[in-house]
Amino acid sequence: MQATAALTVDHLPPQPPPNVIRFGMLTFLASEAMLFGGLIGGYIVLRSGAGPGWQMPEALKNPTTMAQTFVATIMLLSSSFTLHFSEVRILRGQRGGRLLLLLTLVLGGCFLANQAHEWFSLYHEGFWFNTAGIMGSSFFVLTGFHGMHVFIGALLLLAALVRTALGLITPERHAFLDCSSLYWHFVDIVWIFLFTILYIL
Amino acid sequence: MANGTSTIDVGTEEFPALPGQEKGTLTGWIQDLVFTVDHKKLGLLYIGTAWLFFVAAGIMATLIRLQVAWPGNHVVDPATFNALFTMHGTIMIFWVAMPLIFGFANYVVPLQIGARDMAFPRLNAFSFWLTFFSGCLLMFSYVAGPSLYGASGPPQVAWFALAPLTSRAFYPGPSVDYWSLSLLVSGIGSVTGGVNVMTTIFCYRTKGMTLYRMPLFTWATLTTMFLVVVFLPPLSAAQIMLTLQRYAGAKFFEPLAGGSPILWQHFFWIFGHPEVYILVLPAFGILSEVIPVFSRKPIFGYPMMVAAIVLIGFVSAGVWAHHMFTVGLNSFSVTFFAFATLVIAIPTGLKIFNWVGTMYGGKIRYELPMLFCLAFILQFLIAGLTGVMLGVAPFDWQLNDSYFVVAHFHYVIVGGIVFGIFAGTYYWYPKAFGRMMDNRLGLWHFWLFLIGFHLTFDPQHFSGILGMPRRIYTYQPGRGWEIWNLLSTIGAFFQAAGALLFVINLFWSAWKGKEAGEDPWDAWTLEWETTSPPPDYNFETLPEVRSRRPLWDLKHPEDPDWKFE
Numbered sequence: 001m002q003a004t005a006a007l008t009v010d011h012l013p014p015q016p017p018p019n020v021i022r023f024g025m026l027t028f029l030a031s032e033a034m035l036f037g038g039l040i041g042g043y044i045v046l047r048s049g050a051g052p053g054w055q056m057p058e059a060l061k062n063p064t065t066m067a068q069t070f071v072a073t074i075m076l077l078s079s080s081f082t083l084h085f086s087e088v089r090i091l092r093g094q095r096g097g098r099l100l101l102l103l104t105l106v107l108g109g110c111f112l113a114n115q116a117h118e119w120f121s122l123y124h125e126g127f128w129f130n131t132a133g134i135m136g137s138s139f140f141v142l143t144g145f146h147g148m149h150v151f152i153g154a155l156l157l158l159a160a161l162v163r164t165a166l167g168l169i170t171p172e173r174h175a176f177l178d179c180s181s182l183y184w185h186f187v188d189i190v191w192i193f194l195f196t197i198l199y200i201l
Numbered sequence: 202m203a204n205g206t207s208t209i210d211v212g213t214e215e216f217p218a219l220p221g222q223e224k225g226t227l228t229g230w231i232q233d234l235v236f237t238v239d240h241k242k243l244g245l246l247y248i249g250t251a252w253l254f255f256v257a258a259g260i261m262a263t264l265i266r267l268q269v270a271w272p273g274n275h276v277v278d279p280a281t282f283n284a285l286f287t288m289h290g291t292i293m294i295f296w297v298a299m300p301l302i303f304g305f306a307n308y309v310v311p312l313q314i315g316a317r318d319m320a321f322p323r324l325n326a327f328s329f330w331l332t333f334f335s336g337c338l339l340m341f342s343y344v345a346g347p348s349l350y351g352a353s354g355p356p357q358v359a360w361f362a363l364a365p366l367t368s369r370a371f372y373p374g375p376s377v378d379y380w381s382l383s384l385l386v387s388g389i390g391s392v393t394g395g396v397n398v399m400t401t402i403f404c405y406r407t408k409g410m411t412l413y414r415m416p417l418f419t420w421a422t423l424t425t426m427f428l429v430v431v432f433l434p435p436l437s438a439a440q441i442m443l444t445l446q447r448y449a450g451a452k453f454f455e456p457l458a459g460g461s462p463i464l465w466q467h468f469f470w471i472f473g474h475p476e477v478y479i480l481v482l483p484a485f486g487i488l489s490e491v492i493p494v495f496s497r498k499p500i501f502g503y504p505m506m507v508a509a510i511v512l513i514g515f516v517s518a519g520v521w522a523h524h525m526f527t528v529g530l531n532s533f534s535v536t537f538f539a540f541a542t543l544v545i546a547i548p549t550g551l552k553i554f555n556w557v558g559t560m561y562g563g564k565i566r567y568e569l570p571m572l573f574c575l576a577f578i579l580q581f582l583i584a585g586l587t588g589v590m591l592g593v594a595p596f597d598w599q600l601n602d603s604y605f606v607v608a609h610f611h612y613v614i615v616g617g618i619v620f621g622i623f624a625g626t627y628y629w630y631p632k633a634f635g636r637m638m639d640n641r642l643g644l645w646h647f648w649l650f651l652i653g654f655h656l657t658f659d660p661q662h663f664s665g666i667l668g669m670p671r672r673i674y675t676y677q678p679g680r681g682w683e684i685w686n687l688l689s690t691i692g693a694f695f696q697a698a699g700a701l702l703f704v705i706n707l708f709w710s711a712w713k714g715k716e717a718g719e720d721p722w723d724a725w726t727l728e729w730e731t732t733s734p735p736p737d738y739n740f741e742t743l744p745e746v747r748s749r750r751p752l753w754d755l756k757h758p759e760d761p762d763w764k765f766e
Contacts, residue, residue, distance in 0.1 A: 019404070020320055020400060020404040020405075023400050023403060023404055024320060024321060024324075024396055024397070024400040027395075027396045027399050027400060027430055028392070028393075028396045028430075030430055030431065031392045031395075031396070031430045031431065031433070031434045032434070034430075034431050034432070034434035034435060035434035035435070035437060035438050036438075037434075037435070038434060038435035038437075038438030038439065038468065038471075039438050039441075039442075041435075042438070042439075042442065042453065042464055042468070045461065045464055045467070046453070046459070046460065046461060046464065049459070049461055050459050053459070128450075129445065129449040129450050129451045130449060130450020130451065130452070131450075133452050133458045133459050133460075134451075134452045134453060134455075134458060134459045134460050136451075136452075137442075137445065137446070137451035137452050137453055137460075138453075140449075140451075141441070141442065141445060141451065145441070
């Protein structure tokens with residue numbers, strides 16, 4: 001009993017109630033939205049300035065890449081649902097919450113793996129920051145910045161998983177999970193915009 | 202709970218010393234400053250940092266003024282001159298004005314809303330140290346050794362660093378990177394600080410303190426922090442794009458590769474114009490606290506004042522391109538941005554009328570904070586009027602990048618914001634240190650700074666209209682600019698003398714000032730309810746707030762405000 005005491009809820013310092021943390025997190029996400037808004041706005045301005053000269057590279061247009069990215073998109077979006085159901089279960093103290101959290105992480109990991117693969121194949125086709133003009137610059141900045149956010153979100157969820165396993169996230173005390181999941185949902189929403197403007201339009 | 206006072210059960214012992222920390226020694230004191238998460242200490246650290254950078258950037262300003270004092274002068278060489286105005290502008294905005302805003306928000310807002318501390322105390326410390334070290338990062342460019350490219354030293358790109366001057370081809374070496382990265386880091390610090398203050402105001406108001414009963418300084422700070430959270434990220438996005446352009450070969454702002462240098466200007470001013478309101482709204486807030494207390498009347502038109510603050514905040518989002526009239530926008534954009542710019546004059550004018558309305562018929566006490574507020578009203582009026590002039594696009598085509606613009610924005614920032622900050626300092630200093638600031642030194646400071654300010658910036662309107670361009674290194678005689686420049690340089694020394702007396706006063710009064718007591722100004726907001734300086738836990742008991750002037754209700758139970766609101 002004494003050995004595990006340091007890890008139980010009763011021995012942690014008091015925290016402000018979750019709605020404060022949630023409010024802070026949402027405000028922070030508003031600033032993140034403006035950061036992506038800036039980058040996306042820049043992309044739109046540059047692209048509309050380029051007019052018909054704007055050609056997506058072959059590597060992005062071929063059906064295999066499109067199919068792979070589409071599957072990765074579906075995976076990232078469904079990870080939001082698995083995360084939601086995981087959170088619901090953990091907050092209700094039901095079984096299966098941790099498994100769903102793990103599944104979320106796996107889905108996010110698959111998305112990141114696909115992004116990395118795409119970057120490598122583009123690089124080998126000679127499409128990089130400095131070789132493909134503003135199109136290359138914008139593509140890599142947007143996907144790279146988003147990928148970095150997915151990576152950070154995955155780290156947060158991993159930490160949430162560990163904390164759940166250690167009993168630090170409970171139905172009464174779950175601010176960490178709350179914030180990580182808000183962040184994850186935000187990153188997913190950003191990807192919907194990015195996928196639309198980079199791959200579809 | 203009886204007689205309207207709710208008591209909060211708090212431990213009143215001091216915080217325990219950190220491991221290895223000795224209380225009462227110099228090292229213990231330094232450790233306390235470094236590891237503190239207390240909003241009052243962090244607020245003072247912010248303000249102290251700001252005055253430190255203020256001295257540095259003020260010396261730069263004096264050198265700039267010396268260089269252009271008379272025609273053909275050679276006090277510094279041209280490269281140093283370019284570096285001087287770049288560093289002066291950047292430091293004054295990001296490491297003087299911003300930390301002052303955050304310092305006052307930190308110190309005053311939790312006290313005004315009856316909170317124990319900020320919502321996220323450790324995040325607060327994080328924000329402060331990011332701000333502090335990002336400033337050090339920029340200053341480090343002065344001592345960083347010559348790079349492989351032979352170009353180093355401080356950046357020479359002006360504070361808005363227009364593309365494509367900042368690309369590798371035109372600016373090799375690390376100078377621009379110091380500029381860009383330090384702004385990125387300070388941006389992160391400001392955004393986290395903004396998140397913190399907003400959360401504090403929305404979640405930690407004491408019992409009965411509805412949004413509609415909030416002091417106006419808190420309202421102004423809330424709007425400011427909203428602008429920080431929303432409009433600093435586009436600048437960070439631009440800095441990231443610039444850094445990738447310089448290091449990864451991206452082409453965002455390179456016209457030859459299809460990039461757009463004007464895009465940089467849009468990014469910069471989407472941040473840059475709300476920044477003006479980020480700085481001036483808290484100064485408005487300070488005036489709205491000081492003027493009622495020293496006129497012995499409640500603020501005139503509180504709902505209108507709140508509406509004006511929020512309206513200014515929103516409209517400020519749609520005016521940025523008035524900094525870009527001369528780049529060749531289409532006529533629709535010019536009309537839109539000129540119109541939006543003129544619209545801002547309405548809520549601002551409303552505030553000026555309401556301050557005057559507050560003073561009308563009041564028993565005005567000409568104490569130091571009030572003197573600075575009076576100067577503020579006059580100067581900000583003129584600053585606003587020249588702003589309206591420059592907001593009219595054809596006028597701006599004539600005078601853009603002239604000394605007229607320099608005079609205009611120094612009127613806003615020095616005549617407005619700095620005077621407001623001085624008023625706030627004289628007003629809240631007794632709360633922070635328990636002692637009054639010395640009145641005689643303060644009066645000397647006021648008059649020297651007032652005369653210096655007008656002597657410096659009034660003539661610049663004339664040299665600007667006579668065609669003197671901004672950022673010019675030197676000029677030929679016979680253009681009619683000599684007398685104005687000479688006057689302006691003399692004024693700079695008056696300001697420097699005033700500022701020196703102010704700094705001396707800050708230290709002298711903390712040591713020898715008259716004891717202040719809890720409420721030296723007979724004021725009405727909650728921060729005057731606790732001891733001066735406030736204890737770690739801020740309040741032992743708090744009255745239940747039932748009106749906008751909770752302490753008036755306490756002092757005058759026979760005639761409380763809540764009967765009339």
